[in-house]
Amino acid sequence: MTQQTPVRPLGGVDGGALIDEDWEAYRFRVHRSAYRDPGVFRDEIAKIWGHTWLYLGHETEIPNAGDFKTRTLGGRPLIFCRDSDGEVKVFLNACTHRGTILCRHNEGNTKFFQCFYHAWAFSNSGDLAALPGDESYPDDPGFRESMRLRQVPRLQIHEGFVFIAFTPDVPDLLTHLGPAAHYMSLTAKIGPHGMQTLPGVQLYSVKGNWKLAVENAMDGYHFAPTHNTFVGYLRETGFAVTDDDQYAYDLGGGHGLLVLTGHNGRIGMVWEPRFGDEEKARTVAKRNEMIARLGPEPAAEIADASRILFVFPNLLLFDLEALTIRQLEPVAPDRTDVRAWQFVETGEPESVRALRIKTMVSFVGPGGLATPDDIEAYEAVQRGIVATADSADPAHDWSDMSRGMANEKQGNQGRSIDEGAMRSFWRHWADRVGAATAVAGDPPADPGAPGPSAALASGKE
Numbered sequence: 001m002t003q004q005t006p007v008r009p010l011g012g013v014d015g016g017a018l019i020d021e022d023w024e025a026y027r028f029r030v031h032r033s034a035y036r037d038p039g040v041f042r043d044e045i046a047k048i049w050g051h052t053w054l055y056l057g058h059e060t061e062i063p064n065a066g067d068f069k070t071r072t073l074g075g076r077p078l079i080f081c082r083d084s085d086g087e088v089k090v091f092l093n094a095c096t097h098r099g100t101i102l103c104r105h106n107e108g109n110t111k112f113f114q115c116f117y118h119a120w121a122f123s124n125s126g127d128l129a130a131l132p133g134d135e136s137y138p139d140d141p142g143f144r145e146s147m148r149l150r151q152v153p154r155l156q157i158h159e160g161f162v163f164i165a166f167t168p169d170v171p172d173l174l175t176h177l178g179p180a181a182h183y184m185s186l187t188a189k190i191g192p193h194g195m196q197t198l199p200g201v202q203l204y205s206v207k208g209n210w211k212l213a214v215e216n217a218m219d220g221y222h223f224a225p226t227h228n229t230f231v232g233y234l235r236e237t238g239f240a241v242t243d244d245d246q247y248a249y250d251l252g253g254g255h256g257l258l259v260l261t262g263h264n265g266r267i268g269m270v271w272e273p274r275f276g277d278e279e280k281a282r283t284v285a286k287r288n289e290m291i292a293r294l295g296p297e298p299a300a301e302i303a304d305a306s307r308i309l310f311v312f313p314n315l316l317l318f319d320l321e322a323l324t325i326r327q328l329e330p331v332a333p334d335r336t337d338v339r340a341w342q343f344v345e346t347g348e349p350e351s352v353r354a355l356r357i358k359t360m361v362s363f364v365g366p367g368g369l370a371t372p373d374d375i376e377a378y379e380a381v382q383r384g385i386v387a388t389a390d391s392a393d394p395a396h397d398w399s400d401m402s403r404g405m406a407n408e409k410q411g412n413q414g415r416s417i418d419e420g421a422m423r424s425f426w427r428h429w430a431d432r433v434g435a436a437t438a439v440a441g442d443p444p445a446d447p448g449a450p451g452p453s454a455a456l457a458s459g460k461e
């Protein structure tokens with residue numbers, strides 16, 4: 001039987017579908033206006049960024065009372081701070097008097113934020129602390145109370161990862177994260193003394209749509225051709241590189257996971273020759289330490305595979321050679337800000353830290369062997385999708401993501417070099433923004449294929 005879902009009249013440009021999924025033709029394609037249309041972008045900011053949990057930052061970025069960072073999410077300027085009592089607070093970075101941006105520094109430590117316009121001052125827990133000429137205002141405690149800094153409606157923290165939402169009506173954070181929470185927990189358990197972000201952030205701006213960054217991360221297909229310099233380098237240093245037995249998982253809720261075993265040695269986990277002999281011995285010791293602390297199975301789950309985790313819509317956790325947290329901020333249909341932090345074991349020896357940083361910058365850093373390739377790829381895609389707008393043949397204005405559909409239809413786990421993780425992202429995206437989709441044919445009976453561990457299936461720790 002063929003199922004034909006009527007095209008929904010929302011979101012599609014000129015009333016057409018943005019996603020075309022056909023399980024008889026094994027075709028999955030995305031209309032390129034989804035990456036460039038300002039109306040789609042506005043819908044995303046309102047319906048996704050305005051209505052779900054967003055990754056803001058890690059608690060260890062603001063370790064001390066009074067520490068703060070300013071940051072923009074979903075186009076809204078924010079103050080991410082630890083108040084004088086040590087509590088994490090997130091305020092809109094806008095003076096309650098007339099809306100002026102309140103804090104104009106990127107980071108620092110303070111008890112008070114003072115507005116430069118009329119000099120109102122607010123404590124780091126949001127109280128209006130000083131109001132020049134306050135005798136001109138009614139002598140009413142309710143007035144000061146009503147002028148407190150505006151906190152974001154929801155703030156929850158999972159394993160130190162701080163999430164916020166701009167509307168109160170979002171589910172509990174762990175419900176939103178589902179099985180993705182487990183993979184964040186694995187990362188958080190690596191260090192016997194905890195994990196922390198290294199001070200400093202790598203901020204870069206990409207001339208491409210934010211969804212291209214998601215696709216790029218969930219796309220194992222591009223690894224060998226795009227990163228052939230790095231692949232060649234790995235081979236020359238005696239490390240085998242393969243795409244076999246690597247899989248992609250749909251974690252539900254738009255979240256995705258690639259589990260990678262075919263390349264990427266990881267500091268302290270999977271040794272490779274370029275890490276040197278000292279690190280070889282430490283890798284063995286590190287595994288023993290994790291077995292003693294966590295048990296053999298969790299230790300193996302953490303250590304044996306590299307992972308790229310995408311938490312919808314803006315967090316990427318690259319647990320590859322070195323651990324990187326990456327955050328996406330859409331600035332315009334064709335512009336994305338990316339922030340990246342190195343996530344390291346608290347208290348690890350200096351020599352290990354130095355090797356970790358060197359390894360990180362050699363691949364996933366913005367000047368490494370991989371990231372510039374990726375940025376070049378998604379900027380090139382953006383140029384191409386602009387080029388095919390208003391094509392004489394409308395069929396030219398679609399991007400194909402059908403790789404692996406036939407395999408998926410047979411009930412097989414999608415490979416990392418297929419495009420299943422991208423398809424599940426796009427389905428969830430369409431659902432969130434109410435984009436028009438056209439579905440033909442029967443999808444696989446069980447699209448929620450089993451995960452890499454029993455824990456994944458249950459979403460439990």
Ligand code: FES
Pocket residue numbers: 095096097098099100115116117118119120
């Ligand atoms: S706008 Fe901030 S004090 Fe007036």
Ligand SMILES: [Fe+2]
Pocket residue numbers: 216222223226227370374
């Ligand atoms: Fe890449």
